Amino acid sequence: MKFAIHISTKNRKDDLLLTLATVYPLLENPAVECVVFDDGSEDGTAEAVKIKFPEVHLLQNKTSKGYIYCRNVMLNETQADVAVSLDDDAHFLSDNPLEIIGEYFKENPKCGLIAFRIYWSKTAPESTKSSQVPEVVKSFVGCGHAWRMDAWRDIPSYPEWFEFYGEENFASLQLFKNSWEIQYMPQVLVWHRVDLKQRKNVTKDFALRYRRGLRAGWFNIFLFYPPGKALRFFLYSVWRQMKTKILRGQLQVVFPVLGALWDLLRLSPNILKNRTAFTPKEFANYTKLKEPKIYWKPEN
Template sequence: MGTEAKGIPSPSVIPACINRVQVIISTRNRLADLRYTIDHCLELGLKSEQIMVTDDASTDATPKIIRQYYPDINLYINTTPQGYIRNRNAMMKSSTRDFILSLDDDSNLLSLADLSRAIQLLDSDNDYAVFSFGVIEQKEITSLSMVEEKREFYKNYIGCGHIIKKAVLDKIGYYREELVFYGEEIDFSIRCYQNGYKVVGISGLFVQHRVDRKEREHQLKANVSRGEYSVLWRSSFSVSNTLLKIVMYYPLSLLPFYLIRSLLGQFYFYHIKRNQGRSYWKGLRRWLRMYSYGWQERKPFSVEEFRSWSRLPLYVTHQLTTH
């Protein structure tokens, strides 16, 4: 397909760069999903010592089972929920490897060759900070249609499948733990952009996110108001962190417009469309409490920088057909 001419590594050789990868997974009460993901990593040829797992105070038997069946992986156990952002930071900071592959407990790579090509591309340019995989949201994949491969740059990446250079984290800082839940990817992507780094991907390289959205929504609604990880808890952070992003990074002349648009848009989405008014008001109160923090941390785009960044595609721009 002439991938070398486009600056895309060839899939023909899987080099030793795989040994430079650290896999990190934050989990809570998803033992079966987690075991599938770990087993899949090992089946691809990754070593146990390359895998880090943080159990975020699961109430099931996750820590015991993981210790029993995977004694050589790096397992960290929280006694109280800390949130996946803090968990990922702790694992990334403790890693001594060059590249951090972050997976959800219910996501997996499709091949080791895909990982190798992603690492080679990241390693080919000092300005490449994050590799963004495309995501297939299906529990089972029987076959895939061919996708024309090309290198693309994005304004963001998806949390369930991406790779970050450790050197970039050490230089510009790790995830913003004040966010707690949601919004860390776009925040880090903006900081990358402002420091001259890029989020890059190859259309055609994917991770599988083994999720049935209808089933997941049903599970979350059944846990709508039970504290950490409930749908109320999750959605409230989405509201507050979206508004916080605007305060921290958007140009002053554009700030009123985008704040009003976000407030109205999220009110419609949560309060009217999804009947989750409590999430909206809880998130709004949290944003008001954090407004001074956002202003203190404010490092806005210039108007021209903002326009240039806004023109980038959000994630992957192509479509994939599964059969």
């Protein structure tokens, strides 16, 4: 079984180099390759990778084309049987992760994608033990997962017109439509080295992120949900924005919500062109799946 480890990056050289230092020993196995796609970095990322990690296959955009573009190129060009996707600020804490992933795919032929257990923090966990067990879930987190490439080739590529946010859910819905499962596998633990509290603060890119995140959810609703359900879920989402945010004085979301509504209208031709609606039975079965396991906390 051949493995490819895919990492897309932009202007986060130090984070990337730390991640590569943890990944590099895995490349001693000739059946494993690592691909880094530098999306127009201006901090010397490409040069540093070439010098410090010469066995890494480096792809590079001179100007940024977006991380969805980068992920599509890596996935569509690989000859591997399994593609492991990591963020540039995430790395394995489990021993022998690729062996565990390979065995799991062999033992679970319906599994098209493995979602890893992910720990979000700037500091390492005091314990990595977990009592969780594998289970089928609705979706996965971009910073740590593994594709069975037969499943990836069975669905459309990530929609680049999403720009960022929502592409994992798009792929998850496509996998479900094509009778593949997403399985959460806690045996593989990934440390995502981020400060969640800092992420939740209102920063200069808050409005853009809020707008893109909100509209991505609406895109997927209208791409996949049966007509009546789609309209109902969309209206409920708008009502929730009003009730829980705007009417409670969180006026910083007003323009992002209006922008997301405009994006939904502006990009409606893309939605109509790519719509793959669930049947009522498919939708009912989909709603029975468990929610994705996004955050893991060390157990007492």
